[in-house]
Amino acid sequence: MSKIKDYFANKTNKSVFVPFFTLGDPHYEASVKYGQTILDSGADILELGIPFSDPVADGPVIQRAVARALKNPFDFAKIFQTTKQIHSHKPDRPLVYLTYFNPIYHCGVASFLDQAKDSGVEGLVIPDLPFDTQESEDLFAALEKRDMDLIHLITPATTKRRVQALKKTSSGFIYYVTSFGVTGERREFSLDLEERIRSLKEILQLPICAGFGISSPEQASQIAHYADGIIIGSAIQRIIEESGADTVACCQKLSEYCLSIRNSFP
Template sequence: MASERYQQMFSRLQARNEGAFVPFVTLADPNIELSERIIECLLSNGADALELGLPFSDPVADGPVIQAANIRALANGAKMRACFELLARVRSRHSELPIGLLVYCNLVHAQGVEAFYQRCAEAGVDSVLIADLPLRERQFYQSAAQKHGVQSVFICPPDASSELRQRVAEASEGYVYLLSRAGVTGADTALHLPATEAIAELAAAKSAPPLLGFGISQPDHVKQAIKSGAAGAISGSAVVRIIAEHLDNPERLLEHLGEFVVRMKAATLIDHEAAD
């Protein structure tokens, strides 16, 4: 049976008139020990869920900031076993937390597809997004995921046709990763929001709640995302950049990271009067 943690999270947040703030980090960046402290810092300062990357040598959907995080993790000896053990420890401390993985096909096949999803389930992972998996080829992977109770998340591009949005809505479980712009990940100062029409079409198709990602780096970006109708926002490059800037001072790293998360989470409060 698939996890209901995403559904429960969105229900809790809706009752509090809040959207979701979901930070992304690469597991084992810069090393397993500090990575675990970083994750706990994100959660203690208000993150509603986690999106976590497994270190990979060729993360083609990611920009230079997250690519560098993958390189750091691998250079410091990141191993798949240690990453899954870290996931299991996080799950043991946070029973209601939605945990999602962002991975690439090669990593899934290196483990064996069935074995990969079984490993995810055993570690307490709720969802997996395979960044380089075409939607038309999803069935084999999604069937294996469902067998082990892991939800499959798919990307909705900003220029998607109505037909593609319908297919993404039908396929996605947990949430939809809605892109604010085309290209690779990166922390932009200007946010390219999708038309509210896209979000309305997903809703009409009874889609899982959309979370807006790519370029979310400021509290105002979070506010704009929620005002546009998204259920929340995912921030990756801005989070990882803080890590990269303070590698020589872990305590300062955690301090700056905590302050960033507090500001971004505060921006998820839904102002119904402003919306009207």
Template sequence: MQLLTTAKPMFIPFIVAGDPHPDVTIELALALEEAGADILELGVPYSDPLADGPIIQRAAARALRHRMTLQKAMELVPEMRKKGVKIPIIIFTYYNPVLQLGEESFFALARKNGVDGILIPDLPFEESEHIRKRSAETGISFISLVAPTSKRRIKAIASHAQGFLYCVSSLGVTGIRDTLPDELGEFLEEVKRYSRVPVAVGFGISSSEQVNMLKDRCNGVVIGSALVRKIEQLADKLQQEETKTDALNEFRSYAQSLVAPLE
């Protein structure tokens, strides 16, 4: 199932559920939609992440202090809908929380709460068939990742992709990078040759200059660490009623400035 097709490249922001507080997460989601987001990735905090760099690890630690869990993260989705969020919402979680909850319960809760898609970064393609099958049965898109190291697997991964195909721009964990790999353009061209769904690029996309460089090479950009760092900087103001509105406005403006080249 394809989540969304837009004339312009998609803006796909990532935030951590419960950071800096569960109630604030809901308002941040709305601010991102108002800033032009087409799809939201809602990260589930996890104590032992494989793909997350220091910025997102700190966000996860803040969220875990509020006892955020996979189930509670999914339960934020209908609250976001009540607040006015209309864009598709992807749950980004590692496999261990899914296993602990139980796959049947996980998909039941995802469907009950109106989750549009799931992304499990530590579940290899070769081991994901059962999850992809359940996703198809429940109408929830399973978002696949393809990395520069996936050369021999690009065609197989792309041919089974649902929603959109997430291209990892560079090796290593998430984070803010000053430059992107020279070979990224060639990698994206190869992925697009095989993909039946929109191709989005993430990992290290953290400036409007990088967005401008990528806008004609892909169907969307995923921005996470730069936004999560901004949330960290505004955390205290976002949790105080007298400063929350100004902080949300600052966050929205910052998000808009990052993706201005997409307009």
């Protein structure tokens, strides 16, 4: 059993909190403090973004974060070192990378996975990796050997036939995209969101975590009644952006925000 699957099986709350932020924004020393603060403030699973020059699934807030992060020299060693420092703070909390496939390919799949696992990462979310390719199957097999998970994204446009086919290379949990488009904070969600999430859970027999657009405690509370997890990225990244170089103030704001989300869960 993977660490992520085990975490969901033994969770004490109805829903888990999965915050996200981009590593290296504004620099890697700050990322360590931000990650540790978020873990101290209610995160169950922490999703870390690897900076990439073409983040096609992300909206303007995260795109700007990536641009700021890439002003620092990109270095895989720094990525893994920063991740390991965050992980060592609370080693019982699973870490997940959100990354596009190019960095994995550039590093070398086996090398990337070995270093990621050694840094405390238990799963990967790869927005630009089609599930029905040889690359996906090979990556899934490589992850399985390391007790790591391949976490697929499903959108409102994903057909039932495609959902069934996703079973072959899905593990850990499903990242359900609550609305069409890229990441970003939204006010409203589709009326059939609960129905869709319950249906996916029944078909795939995996936890379903909802993301893309969730930002307020009220939204989180509502969706946490039927989703296994709540993923929040843009709202957290906005706090980092607005705090600029003031790491202390940013940590305080991150703590207050994450606690407000965590405490809203049923």
